[in-house]
Amino acid sequence: MAVEKKKEESGSIIIIKKKKEENITTTQPPQNQAKTEENFKRKPEIFKPKFKQPYKKQDNQRKFEKQERREEIKYEQKQKDKPKKETIVENEEVKQVETSKQLSETLPSETPDETIREKEEKEETEIIGEIEVFSGREDIIPFRAKRFFSYKKKKKKRFQKAEEAEEKKEEKPDVKKIKISSLIRVADLSKITGIKSSEIIKKLIEIGREATINQFISAEEAELICAEYGIDVEREEFDETKFLDTKQDSEEELKKRPPVVVVMGHVDHGKTTLLDAIRRTNIAETEVGGITQNIGAYTVEIKNQAITFIDTPGHEAFTEMRARGTKVADIAVLVVAADEGVKPQTEEAINHARAAELPIVVAINKIDKPGANPDFIKNQLSQLGLIPEDWGGDVLFANISAKKKIGIEELLEKILLQAEILNLRANPSRPAEGVIIESSVDKGLGATATVIIQRGTLKKGDTFVAGLMWGRVRNIFSDKGTILKQVGPGFPAKVVIGGEELPQAGDKIYVVEDEKIAAKIVEERKLREGKKISSLSLEDLFEKLKDEQKVILPLILKASAGGTLDALEKEISNIKHPNVEIKIIHKGIGIISQSDVSLAAASNGIVIGYGVGVDKNAQNLSKIHKVQIRLYKIIYEIVDDIKKALQGMLKPKEKEVIVGKGKIMKIFKLSIGKALGCYVESGKFIQGLNARIKRDGETVGVGRIISLKRFKDSVQEITEGNECGLMIEGVQDLKENDTIECFNIEKEEINIS
Numbered sequence: 001m002a003v004e005k006k007k008e009e010s011g012s013i014i015i016i017k018k019k020k021e022e023n024i025t026t027t028q029p030p031q032n033q034a035k036t037e038e039n040f041k042r043k044p045e046i047f048k049p050k051f052k053q054p055y056k057k058q059d060n061q062r063k064f065e066k067q068e069r070r071e072e073i074k075y076e077q078k079q080k081d082k083p084k085k086e087t088i089v090e091n092e093e094v095k096q097v098e099t100s101k102q103l104s105e106t107l108p109s110e111t112p113d114e115t116i117r118e119k120e121e122k123e124e125t126e127i128i129g130e131i132e133v134f135s136g137r138e139d140i141i142p143f144r145a146k147r148f149f150s151y152k153k154k155k156k157k158r159f160q161k162a163e164e165a166e167e168k169k170e171e172k173p174d175v176k177k178i179k180i181s182s183l184i185r186v187a188d189l190s191k192i193t194g195i196k197s198s199e200i201i202k203k204l205i206e207i208g209r210e211a212t213i214n215q216f217i218s219a220e221e222a223e224l225i226c227a228e229y230g231i232d233v234e235r236e237e238f239d240e241t242k243f244l245d246t247k248q249d250s251e252e253e254l255k256k257r258p259p260v261v262v263v264m265g266h267v268d269h270g271k272t273t274l275l276d277a278i279r280r281t282n283i284a285e286t287e288v289g290g291i292t293q294n295i296g297a298y299t300v301e302i303k304n305q306a307i308t309f310i311d312t313p314g315h316e317a318f319t320e321m322r323a324r325g326t327k328v329a330d331i332a333v334l335v336v337a338a339d340e341g342v343k344p345q346t347e348e349a350i351n352h353a354r355a356a357e358l359p360i361v362v363a364i365n366k367i368d369k370p371g372a373n374p375d376f377i378k379n380q381l382s383q384l385g386l387i388p389e390d391w392g393g394d395v396l397f398a399n400i401s402a403k404k405k406i407g408i409e410e411l412l413e414k415i416l417l418q419a420e421i422l423n424l425r426a427n428p429s430r431p432a433e434g435v436i437i438e439s440s441v442d443k444g445l446g447a448t449a450t451v452i453i454q455r456g457t458l459k460k461g462d463t464f465v466a467g468l469m470w471g472r473v474r475n476i477f478s479d480k481g482t483i484l485k486q487v488g489p490g491f492p493a494k495v496v497i498g499g500e501e502l503p504q505a506g507d508k509i510y511v512v513e514d515e516k517i518a519a520k521i522v523e524e525r526k527l528r529e530g531k532k533i534s535s536l537s538l539e540d541l542f543e544k545l546k547d548e549q550k551v552i553l554p555l556i557l558k559a560s561a562g563g564t565l566d567a568l569e570k571e572i573s574n575i576k577h578p579n580v581e582i583k584i585i586h587k588g589i590g591i592i593s594q595s596d597v598s599l600a601a602a603s604n605g606i607v608i609g610y611g612v613g614v615d616k617n618a619q620n621l622s623k624i625h626k627v628q629i630r631l632y633k634i635i636y637e638i639v640d641d642i643k644k645a646l647q648g649m650l651k652p653k654e655k656e657v658i659v660g661k662g663k664i665m666k667i668f669k670l671s672i673g674k675a676l677g678c679y680v681e682s683g684k685f686i687q688g689l690n691a692r693i694k695r696d697g698e699t700v701g702v703g704r705i706i707s708l709k710r711f712k713d714s715v716q717e718i719t720e721g722n723e724c725g726l727m728i729e730g731v732q733d734l735k736e737n738d739t740i741e742c743f744n745i746e747k748e749e750i751n752i753s
Contacts, residue, residue, distance in 0.1 A: 181238035257490035265335035297492035338372035426489035467507030554605030
């Protein structure tokens with residue numbers, strides 16, 4: 001059968017037609033050719049390759065062809081099942097005319113000849129397939145075309161969806177008015193206004209403010225952005241108490257809690273030894289110089305009742321730490337040595353306790369020593385307003401010897417008695433609230449904070465706010481080092497925190513609902529205290545240093561704990577000089593890092609480490625930039641070294657010394673400047689020193705001697721009575737017979753007392 005494919009395109013319609021076999025006599029094909037066709041129909045497998053094709057591409061092609069053939073067979077079967085069409089016999093001309101008339105009636109716009117020709121063509125052909133692009137008529141689309149148009153359809157739908165989504169994004173927000181406080185995150189502003197975050201960030205860059213999607217921006221910046229989109233901004237005051245559980249507890253919710261006791265007194269009067277006797281540990285020997293360096297919190301039990309102790313240092317350099325320790329305490333234990341009596345630090349401790357409205361229990365220590373006189377101590381304290389109970393007052397006294405563990409139980413009983421009078425209670429069934437006693441960076445744990453809970457229960461995983469930082473409780477340890485799941489009111493704990501910063505000693509800690517609220521509270525607090533939201537850049541630091549009129553000594557302070565850092569800062573601030581300003585440009589807790597050294601190098605500062613080490617990379621960087629890193633264990637050694645550093649920084653008094661005088665004899669103009677022929681009248685001329693040109697007693701120029709020659713030889717100096725040639729840098733107004741003075745600047749160092 002001869003096959004001819006004919007395509008007619010009408011819009012998106014493609015019709016493929018196959019001519020019927022015409023009644024034309026043709027020559028028979030050769031016999032071999034007929035056999036070949038017959039074999040192909042009966043045994044097509046003889047044309048297959050005798051071995052499996054190694055290429056996967058050919059296997060896939062064969063599968064594709066088989067699938068296409070199956071589709072064609074199905075279509076042929078459908079065509080056979082259809083009712084046979086009416087055909088026209090060549091001899092019945094009448095029927096042919098009638099058919100053409102019917103077609104002309106259905107298609108009036110066509111001529112009879114065209115209609116007959118159309119009909120004849122339809123009779124001579126059989127429709128093989130009709131393809132209507134995206135029409136859904138997949139039942140009659142050949143397999144190969146079906147695959148192609150199905151792919152085109154999916155691609156078109158995908159582009160349509162993308163265009164619709166883009167149109168939705170480009171739609172302007174329908175929000176007309178919003179309420180914000182003094183700060184708002186970029187992501188939150190985008191959410192409530194409908195403005196894309198990327199657009200907000202672009203607008204911020206245009207007004208000179210760089211921010212990420214999670215950073216806070218001010219209300220003024222938010223107003224500028226919203227104004228461009230026609231959105232009104234209404235200010236509302238931020239009230240953090242809405243997010244902090246500060247409600248009062250009912251009587252039914254309150255439960256008895258342990259008293260928190262702060263131990264105070266003069267340096268070396270035995271506070272740490274007393275706590276050592278109470279806890280049966282040996283902490284006192286580990287303290288440097290016998291002076292407590294850190295605030296610690298510990299719990300002891302007596303008669304099945306717990307007492308929490310805070311050990312605040314007694315040295316006056318730690319006044320700030322002791323003041324913070326009194327914030328959380330319920331009772332103050334004042335330790336006074338029986339053989340030394342009341343000291344200035346003792347009176348200071350009494351004032352701190354009274355300022356915090358703490359009842360005082362006096363522990364007269366070292367009663368075992370010769371010369372101990374407890375009655376004399378009572379008399380001294382009575383003059384300060386602490387009248388013993390047995391003298392008619394209300395202050396409890398206990399005579400003890402911490403070293404020999406005499407009177408320890410009596411002291412604890414009086415503490416419990418004072419706690420009964422105070423009736424200390426708290427609600428454990430609420431979000432935790434407490435006070436930070438100490439914060440530090442521990443090796444292996446990271447950032448930690450010693451906390452005493454005042455109300456509620458602190459649990460692992462809680463999100464909290466403490467001062468100007470927030471974080472998450474990653475782990476909880478007791479004072480004995482055991483891992484806890486939670487800690488209740490009146491008990492201390494070391495908490496491993498997940499914040500980027502460390503809280504300060506004395507900061508209040510509150511548990512909040514989630515991190516988003518915590519971040520909002522902290523940023524609002526920073527704004528209220530006038531702190532910048534973004535960190536200080538080095539460029540800002542340079543500008544500030546340039547504006548200073550005094551001599552500045554920039555310092556970077558690093559300490560092992562927050563309270564120790566405060567004490568160090570206070571001691572350094574006591575160094576005074578009218579021409580010197582000590583500026584602490586950065587302070588922190590933990591080892592000295594590369595960033596500390598980089599900041600010191602940029603600001604020409606010194607890194608001071610107190611009780612900390614140095615990172616290896618930071619040590620190498622300090623050698624490259626020649627940055628001084630000084631490590632200490634005693635505060636007063638730091639003070640002495642800083643005074644020495646200031647001596648090198650102070651600008652000494654300058655004294656001008658005339659080295660030699662001479663006269664210009666001749667001037668030679670060269671391509672690189674003017675060369676002077678001079679005669680040294682007195683002293684000497686030295687290359688590199690300054691030269692002053694005088695004419696008629698007035699100075700006409702000052703410059704540095706950059707070249708000095710004797711005849712054709714370069715020399716370092718020319719003595720009196722000799723001629724020389726020289727060049728002076730930066731001086732052009734020169735005449736013969738001008739006077740030249742060669743002078744030097746000598747400096748006098750200033751000592752700091």
